Amino acid sequence: MTQYANLVGGRWVVGKTASLNINPSDTNDVIGEYAQASPDDVTAAIDAARHAFPGWSRGGLQERSEALYRIGAEILARADELADLLAREEGKVLREAKGEVVRAGNVFRFFAGEVVRGGGQRLASIRPGVDIEITREPLGVITLITPWNFPIAIPAWKIAPALAYGNCVVFKPADLVPGCAWALADIIHRSGIPAGVFNLVMGRGAALGDALLAGTDAVSFTGSEGVGNAILMKAAANGQKVQLEMGGKNPLVILDDADVDTAVQCALDGSFFSTGQRCTASSRLIVTNRIHDRFVEALQAAMGQMVVGDARAPDSMIGPVVDERQLATDLSYIDIGRTEGAKLVQGGERLERAPPGFYLSPALFTGCTNTMRIAREEVFGPVAAVIRVADYDEALSVANDTGFGLCAGICTTSLSHASHFRRNAQTGMVMVNLPTAGVDYHVPFGGRKGSSYGPREQGSYAAEFFTSVKTTYINAGRL
Ligand code: UN1
16 A cells, blocks of 8 residues: 655655554545654654745745645645545545535635735834834744544645745644545645645654644644643743634524524534534533423434435435544443433434444433533534523523533524624624534634634634734834
8 A cells, every 4th residue: 555645845755654544434444544754754844844934934925825826726626536535534424525625725715815915004103203014924833733523624724824924834634534634735735835835744643742842933723622731831831822722512592482493403513413523513502491392302303314324425414423432432421411310312322334334323412401511521422412491591601601612503583682692602603593513714713711722713813823913113214
């Protein structure tokens, strides 16, 4: 089997060791063998990026913009093929995989424009004759570490702005999904970007973490809270700028006046699509008294219609869990929910399929309280907890009673409740009559409390993290 290599300083470098990329829909299907970088490879990548930085950061904006545009165009032109690879390695169904690939292509096209849009500000000083200019400059070399659940979109929304604003990149994708990362690196490599500006190092975070943080200027990470907090401590000790996107325990509030079909669609999509493996998933369904039974009944009926199967089969609506370990975690939370006294009313069973994969039927618990572990801890699987409340005020207070703060949704036909919720939800994002998961590519993404740390990602707000602000005072009379 040929090995997919790491990209270091513009050269493909094979690894001394490699890992097999396995299809979670069919564990007999090996997608490929991917190099595992050593800490020395990582250090070489950081050196190459450091070396490339002066030229890239001062280089022509037109070339930079065109390179990013070419990357976006190739991703979009190959969307079906890349979606197939994504579905095959991660287990997202084809429809969602295609959506994700298109999103990644659009991210690059957006930032191709951002390259030339970046402006500054000019102000008068309080001192006569002095002008002030506020400009943005790139940070230098940036470490990007991405999770397995969005194998191409999250890499895209970190890499594109990093490059657009003139930084160099060392990119480490999740060990479970090197396929899309390698395909993206190959596209970037052929886009005309100078050697060393972009580097790919594949492997396990535990093995590479220290090397990845040694000697770069900033780190942007999306993944678990535990790893995020460890990165935060290391980066603080190193004096690096940090951006973290971590977990969620996102509430979807359903009020008595909601349209039941809309609420069911929002819950079905937000809680169970992508096998619930999204930090934006609606894992708490907070439902007021009078609509509770109607909503639960309709949601159960809709869940019963969900076809769980091979991510690449045309009729599948929910694909497999990403791997055996995540499946074991999901099943253990289903046990925890039962033990805590919640009622499992739908799904929650491992499904046997031929060929074998990590299949789980989406699980719905009712009778949950907000203190139960299934209502407080991120499961990262197709498991939702229904919490019954008396009215809007209780719904809002339960929604905010969590250590996380990424996204909050509400289903209602009342403008006054929707407006109040928008203002008072303690999250970075609010969705009204929409699923909590599924975001646009051109607007800020991120949360509060334990979900996020540092500036927002995406859209022109990405500049907050990927650039440093410079204030220049000019005594023009002396020029
Ligand atoms: C989405 O819901 O479309 O890891 C995006 C995650 C998030 C991205 C969610 N950072 O699930």
